[in-house]
Amino acid sequence: MALERRVIVPLIVACALFMQNLDQTALATALPAIAADLHETPLRLHLTITSFMLSLAAFLPLSGWVADKFGARTVFRAAIAIFTLASIACGLTSNFEMLLLARVVQGAGGALMVPVGRLILLRSVAKSELIAAMALMGMPALVGPIIGPLLAGILIAVADWRWIFWINVPIGILGMVLVTVFIEDVRESDVKRFDARGFVLSSLGLCGTLFGLDMLSTHHSADPIAITALIVGAISLVLYLLHARKVDNPILDLALMKLATFRVSVTGGSLFRVGVGAVPFLLPLMMQQGFGYTPFESGLITFVSAAGSFGMRTLANRVLRRFGFRKVLLWNALISGFFMALCGTFTQDSARSVMMVIIFLGGLFRSLQFTALNAVAFAEVEHSDMSQATSFSQMAQRLSLSCGVAFSAFILFYAGGGDGLNTPVHAFATAFVVVGVISSLSFLSFINLSENAGAEMAGRQPVRSRRFER
Numbered sequence: 001m002a003l004e005r006r007v008i009v010p011l012i013v014a015c016a017l018f019m020q021n022l023d024q025t026a027l028a029t030a031l032p033a034i035a036a037d038l039h040e041t042p043l044r045l046h047l048t049i050t051s052f053m054l055s056l057a058a059f060l061p062l063s064g065w066v067a068d069k070f071g072a073r074t075v076f077r078a079a080i081a082i083f084t085l086a087s088i089a090c091g092l093t094s095n096f097e098m099l100l101l102a103r104v105v106q107g108a109g110g111a112l113m114v115p116v117g118r119l120i121l122l123r124s125v126a127k128s129e130l131i132a133a134m135a136l137m138g139m140p141a142l143v144g145p146i147i148g149p150l151l152a153g154i155l156i157a158v159a160d161w162r163w164i165f166w167i168n169v170p171i172g173i174l175g176m177v178l179v180t181v182f183i184e185d186v187r188e189s190d191v192k193r194f195d196a197r198g199f200v201l202s203s204l205g206l207c208g209t210l211f212g213l214d215m216l217s218t219h220h221s222a223d224p225i226a227i228t229a230l231i232v233g234a235i236s237l238v239l240y241l242l243h244a245r246k247v248d249n250p251i252l253d254l255a256l257m258k259l260a261t262f263r264v265s266v267t268g269g270s271l272f273r274v275g276v277g278a279v280p281f282l283l284p285l286m287m288q289q290g291f292g293y294t295p296f297e298s299g300l301i302t303f304v305s306a307a308g309s310f311g312m313r314t315l316a317n318r319v320l321r322r323f324g325f326r327k328v329l330l331w332n333a334l335i336s337g338f339f340m341a342l343c344g345t346f347t348q349d350s351a352r353s354v355m356m357v358i359i360f361l362g363g364l365f366r367s368l369q370f371t372a373l374n375a376v377a378f379a380e381v382e383h384s385d386m387s388q389a390t391s392f393s394q395m396a397q398r399l400s401l402s403c404g405v406a407f408s409a410f411i412l413f414y415a416g417g418g419d420g421l422n423t424p425v426h427a428f429a430t431a432f433v434v435v436g437v438i439s440s441l442s443f444l445s446f447i448n449l450s451e452n453a454g455a456e457m458a459g460r461q462p463v464r465s466r467r468f469e470r
Contacts, residue, residue, distance in 0.1 A: 025148025055107025208233025277404025
């Protein structure tokens with residue numbers, strides 16, 4: 001049973017997360033083909049991505065409370081079922097409106113699937129085994145955006161765009177069976193009263209912010225609708241902050257930020273993930289628009305990032321045990337940011353082998369940072385607060401990744417002279433350098449972290465030090 005908890009549980013959760021990440025990135029590549037088949041414009045079809053994102057944001061704050069109320073296994077299995085059935089509906093669609101509705105349902109399933117799956121892992125695995133488990137589970141976040149465009153290109157070339165959705169069906173069915181067999185149905189005995197006002201404010205704030213960022217990254221300009229959405233989102237989040245200070249059962253508990261390890265995972269992690277969100281957006285676009293590569297050619301090159309991520313899976317536990325969370329987070333933030341910026345040196349004449357080595361190493365170090373951030377977040381979180389912490393961290397991750405895409409799109413637009421149709425290569429170089437610097441600056445969040453942070457989780461002996469956490 002120990003092997004099941006340490007290996008099988010994270011792999012089950014990883015399959016669900018992979019299904020969602022792959023679906024999202026593959027759809028972006030397939031939009032022109034879908035638009036042609038449904039007789040719509042690609043710009044209007046972008047609403048299928050936006051609708052999923054907004055549905056995900058609306059239901060995400062609800063995930064922790066629902067898992068506590070109805071049981072994590074029951075909710076996780078139901079979320080996989082919803083996502084799988086919605087995928088079937090997406091593949092069977094014959095018009096734009098049906099596809100849009102199916103994507104909204106998919107988003108609702110995904111909103112419960114991601115954080116509840118992570119919660120199951122946290123409750124199933126001992127803290128001393130959590131790093132290795134997180135490394136297995138965290139692969140979809142890095143691998144999905146890399147292989148999604150490649151897989152979409154292959155499926156469209158040899159079959160039909162509908163297979164982008166239908167490929168989820170066997171994965172979903174297998175996931176539901178494995179959840180039933182291997183996941184225990186553990187529930188909280190004392191479920192807090194549902195914070196309805198907090199749910200509305202946090203959902204509205206998250207939806208408004210993500211919608212605004214998505215609009216900005218799509219239109220590359222200060223679109224009035226995007227600005228309005230960002231303002232509404234920001235006001236709602238501020239109102240939530242005020243609300244959360246007055247109630248005993250906030251749906252997203254701000255008191256978690258008093259924990260040093262959770263705090264740095266949110267603050268430093270958000271800065272770092274700006275680059276993580278930007279790189280999968282910038283690399284294929286630069287190679288296709290700037291270098292003239294086909295989607296398949298760029299996919300074959302950027303795919304090595306996934307290989308780097310997989311390579312780190314077996315090393316992360318040993319690296320963290322040897323050096324500890326503080327040193328790894330501190331120095332690896334700088335190393336990862338350097339490799340992001342280094343992508344800005346690529347030109348049309350660059351040797352593909354050189355680009356692949358840089359992209360591979362970038363994926364390797366980003367994977368290590370991703371694993372460390374995801375694990376250290378829960379080093380001090382009590383068992384009873386795991387559901388709250390999971391929802392909170394997922395919200396922060398979603399916002400920062402979206403910020404990375406929107407911010408890099410803005411840099412491309414203005415560095416390229418305001419021409420969103422023909423972006424010069426030097427604009428991509430600027431974007432890579434800027435997001436690399438931003439991700440590197442996350443090291444400032446880790447300076448005051450204790451040498452002993454996450455020692456139990458990393459399997460290390462406590463270090464005697466005068467350093468303290470603030």
